[in-house]
Amino acid sequence: MGPSFALALLSFAALALAMRGHYRDIFTVECSRGRGRLLRGAGVVLLAASFTRHHGVADAVEWMIAWLCLASMAAIIIALLLGVATSLRARQSAQSNGLARGAAAPISRTSRNS
Amino acid sequence: MKGTFRLSMQWLHTWVGVSLGWILFLIFFNGTAAYFRQEITTWMKPEIGAASDPAKSVVGAVAFLSAKAPDAATWTISVPNERNPVAEVTWRPRPEPGAPSTEGDEDDQVPPDRRATIDAKGLPLAARETEGGEYFYQFHFAFRYLPSSVSMTVIWLASLALMVALTTGLITHRRIFAEFFTLRLRSGARSWRDAHTMFAVLVLPFHLMITYTGVTVLVFFLMPWAVFAHYSSPQTFYAALGSRPHAATLGAHSAPLVSIDSVLKKAETIWNGGRAETVRIHNPGNELATIQIERQTHAVVPRGVGHSLTFNGITGELVQTSPSLGAAASAASAVFNLHQAHFAPLTLRWLLFLCGVAGTAMVATGLILWTAKRRRNLLNSDYSRRGFQLVETLNMAVIAGYPAMAAAYFLANRLLPLSISSRANVEILCAFGCWGGLLLWSAVRPKRNAWVEVLSVAALLFLALPFVNAATTSRGTLGSLLGGDALYVAFDAVALSLGLIFAAAAFWLRRARSADAPTTRTGESRAGDSATSASAA
Numbered sequence: 294m295g296p297s298f299a300l301a302l303l304s305f306a307a308l309a310l311a312m313r314g315h316y317r318d319i320f321t322v323e324c325s326r327g328r329g330r331l332l333r334g335a336g337v338v339l340l341a342a343s344f345t346r347h348h349g350v351a352d353a354v355e356w357m358i359a360w361l362c363l364a365s366m367a368a369i370i371i372a373l374l375l376g377v378a379t380s381l382r383a384r385q386s387a388q389s390n391g392l393a394r395g396a397a398a399p400i401s402r403t404s405r406n407s
Numbered sequence: 408m409k410g411t412f413r414l415s416m417q418w419l420h421t422w423v424g425v426s427l428g429w430i431l432f433l434i435f436f437n438g439t440a441a442y443f444r445q446e447i448t449t450w451m452k453p454e455i456g457a458a459s460d461p462a463k464s465v466v467g468a469v470a471f472l473s474a475k476a477p478d479a480a481t482w483t484i485s486v487p488n489e490r491n492p493v494a495e496v497t498w499r500p501r502p503e504p505g506a507p508s509t510e511g512d513e514d515d516q517v518p519p520d521r522r523a524t525i526d527a528k529g530l531p532l533a534a535r536e537t538e539g540g541e542y543f544y545q546f547h548f549a550f551r552y553l554p555s556s557v558s559m560t561v562i563w564l565a566s567l568a569l570m571v572a573l574t575t576g577l578i579t580h581r582r583i584f585a586e587f588f589t590l591r592l593r594s595g596a597r598s599w600r601d602a603h604t605m606f607a608v609l610v611l612p613f614h615l616m617i618t619y620t621g622v623t624v625l626v627f628f629l630m631p632w633a634v635f636a637h638y639s640s641p642q643t644f645y646a647a648l649g650s651r652p653h654a655a656t657l658g659a660h661s662a663p664l665v666s667i668d669s670v671l672k673k674a675e676t677i678w679n680g681g682r683a684e685t686v687r688i689h690n691p692g693n694e695l696a697t698i699q700i701e702r703q704t705h706a707v708v709p710r711g712v713g714h715s716l717t718f719n720g721i722t723g724e725l726v727q728t729s730p731s732l733g734a735a736a737s738a739a740s741a742v743f744n745l746h747q748a749h750f751a752p753l754t755l756r757w758l759l760f761l762c763g764v765a766g767t768a769m770v771a772t773g774l775i776l777w778t779a780k781r782r783r784n785l786l787n788s789d790y791s792r793r794g795f796q797l798v799e800t801l802n803m804a805v806i807a808g809y810p811a812m813a814a815a816y817f818l819a820n821r822l823l824p825l826s827i828s829s830r831a832n833v834e835i836l837c838a839f840g841c842w843g844g845l846l847l848w849s850a851v852r853p854k855r856n857a858w859v860e861v862l863s864v865a866a867l868l869f870l871a872l873p874f875v876n877a878a879t880t881s882r883g884t885l886g887s888l889l890g891g892d893a894l895y896v897a898f899d900a901v902a903l904s905l906g907l908i909f910a911a912a913a914f915w916l917r918r919a920r921s922a923d924a925p926t927t928r929t930g931e932s933r934a935g936d937s938a939t940s941a942s943a944a
Contacts, residue, residue, distance in 0.1 A: 354706070355707065
């Protein structure tokens, strides 16, 4: 089940990044329409590949249950990672904004004085 | 109605959830633990050694039962397998003339004085008295110390409530696809909402499956009229459902039982190498003795004929082969198997366990969300605090207190003297005592401190488990790791993980409270607010 789980992780990562909001939160730039489409397509293909890799599980019903469970777990992991990454990115940008404001303050004071 | 359909559904979702949420938490927590009930029982009996040869154990079990209960009506032997390294035996006495038969009773309802464990050498094992994982399994559908009719009615109501909550939650959630992966941390109530949605939506197939099958499993309890119309008693119905033949009438002569080893081999040949799961011997020692052997199965629906084989107990001849299941029986079997995961191999069992953890987290985050959304109302002097405080107290006692109780149960198993009478009950009393204490503590302490304290207790109890286990048995983490004892390693790893999660939650809450303290003017409400956001973080 390992390869199937890895493919599900990659698939959900691609599908999540295909969403404009998440892409912007992570890369701080807008996702182009073409890139979004590519990520979505890759996500769907990877998810299908994840479902079809059922080596070692002979029973179709058992595999369906196992795959739904492992896909759910993969989706939770991606949501958690995305949440943490977005939070860290927001903190980073808040810190850099604070630094920029701090650096700008003496300049503005100087310009006001002059 | 609340103006619009969506608002009505939201109202229903909220109040159905908050009124039965604590019961649902207990059901989810116990059900999740019950996925490993056999493994928990093995861990709680450290006297059980390495896996045994199934045939040797069954031969030993028959020898033991021949000496211990020669006049019993039925002997039941669970054959050792990859989950249970030893044979468990139970026996039923022959009912007095005129007394009702106990044939339809489940094996787990047999009292402790009619049970025994047989080790790898086929000898009775002097294992400590404990309910083990059965406690979690039983508490999943019947609350301890309550009449079963009352507790099953409550469980049924909670199952229906969960079905309603899932449906209304889906209707209420407007941006289900747009916010599919959304988890906004450090955003107070919004974080709790995101977490609640994440654990609900991303694991939705599991939640729907487990809720639907859970409600269906209770169908005979909820709608018993069909059973009453067709069977003389519920026991007769359950015996028929389990395809267990009634013990035949006794013959006039006694006769020695055929070699069980040869019958097992015959069954395995018929099944093309399939393994036996349960052996039932009716009328042992009598000329009309029969041996019924049920096959171990890893399929959701047992297929084909011969799932259960019945042999003549004296000659060893095959006398009956169970027919393949009909459509209704197959559907019922699939529902039961899906809910109990009886078919699931180890990896799938772990996946189902993790989905169960997600379900427990879904209920917990939903309950906390209720308080997080209403906390700002505390600033309003007209707002009644009583209901809020009741919910907050119960949240603490259940969400942090019940896991602490589970850890106390495991610790009691290791620390109580082996010689005390009714040891299994004392273990559970210790756990309930711990839970009661934490409930009281949550009620009397200021809420700003109580969350941190109850979470810390849960963390300490879980973190102590591997050390107490290592100190009281010869199967500590390091030794188990070196010896390849996966069960003990996994148990310690889960205990440590839970301990660290509770410790991290307590740490974050405490830090947020300290950071908030100098600016706090309104006491509990502000501190609680920060606690909420910190936990979300």
